[in-house]
Amino acid sequence: MNRISRRGLCLVLSAPSGAGKSSVSRALLERETALRLSVSATTRAPRPGEQEGVHYFFRSQAEFEAMEAAGQMLESAHVFGRRYGTPRAPVEEALAAGRDVMFDIDWQGHLLLRRALPGDVVSVFLLPPSLEELERRLHGRGQDSAEEIARRMQAARDEISHWADFDHVLVNTDFHETVAEVRAIIHAARSARARQPWLPGFIDGLLRP
Numbered sequence: 462m463n464r465i466s467r468r469g470l471c472l473v474l475s476a477p478s479g480a481g482k483s484s485v486s487r488a489l490l491e492r493e494t495a496l497r498l499s500v501s502a503t504t505r506a507p508r509p510g511e512q513e514g515v516h517y518f519f520r521s522q523a524e525f526e527a528m529e530a531a532g533q534m535l536e537s538a539h540v541f542g543r544r545y546g547t548p549r550a551p552v553e554e555a556l557a558a559g560r561d562v563m564f565d566i567d568w569q570g571h572l573l574l575r576r577a578l579p580g581d582v583v584s585v586f587l588l589p590p591s592l593e594e595l596e597r598r599l600h601g602r603g604q605d606s607a608e609e610i611a612r613r614m615q616a617a618r619d620e621i622s623h624w625a626d627f628d629h630v631l632v633n634t635d636f637h638e639t640v641a642e643v644r645a646i647i648h649a650a651r652s653a654r655a656r657q658p659w660l661p662g663f664i665d666g667l668l669r670p
């Protein structure tokens with residue numbers, strides 16, 4: 462059996478909707494072959510081309526609530542009037558096996574995850590170059606109705622106001638540059654973790670009543 466030299470890391474990518482986090486996370490998963498994506502559960506409807514278990518686990522409100530009640534969610538939040546949450550088991554298994562996991566979750570999920578997994582999280586917040594460009598990208602993606610885009614534009618300012626909660630803030634102007642910067646952040650976090658593999662347990666010990 463392989464010896465596990467370090468516990469895995471959690472890379473959180475957050476951004477106002479349309480800033481580019483799905484595109485950036487896709488590019489990261491192609492280049493960082495050891496990185497796995499945490500597939501969230503949601504009560505929103507699938508977009509064209511989205512697959513069950515690949516992009517999201519699409520669940521009814523009742524199914525979502527049952528997962529929460531059974532303690533199967535690591536974190537969950539209300540976003541755009543829908544429920545979104547991170548299934549617990551795949552993340553805990555991956556971290557224990559020394560695999561790094563990436564999360565495309567909002568600012569609330571980020572804070573809850575940090576609390577649930579002290580010392581395991583490194584987070585990146587992506588900003589759009591401007592609100593006008595954000596709206597162009599939402600339209601350009603061509604997957605949300607005008608009403609949905611208006612709702613996301615309204616939520617953008619609120620989302621952006623949480624920038625200071627994150628370890629790193631990047632403006633996603635040039636896509637390839639953004640991907641390169643996030644990769645540099647992942648590599649630095651991996652080296653830091655390799656130097657202090659005991660950090661999560663240490664923090665846990667300090668915080669235990």
Ligand SMILES: Nc1nc2c(ncn2[C@@H]2O[C@H](COP(=O)(O)OP(=O)(O)O)[C@@H](O)[C@H]2O)c(=O)[nH]1
Nearest residue numbers: 478479501537538540545546547565566567570
């Ligand atoms: N807290 C939390 N937020 C999530 C989760 N999954 C997705 N989100 C966030 O929910 C928001 C809406 O996601 P989505 O409907 O896919 O739209 P998109 O971000 O515009 O592609 C985004 O800010 C996501 O980061 C989750 O498991 N937990």
Ligand SMILES: Nc1ncnc2c1ncn2[C@@H]1O[C@H](COP(=O)(O)OP(=O)(O)O)[C@@H](O)[C@H]1O
Nearest residue numbers: 478479480481482483484598602633634635636
């Ligand atoms: N740096 C960038 N420059 C121009 N367009 C971008 C950039 N990053 C992403 N996009 C485009 O913007 C749209 C929204 O990106 P997406 O990754 O779906 O955002 P999010 O997941 O944050 O909602 C997509 O059409 C994507 O191709």
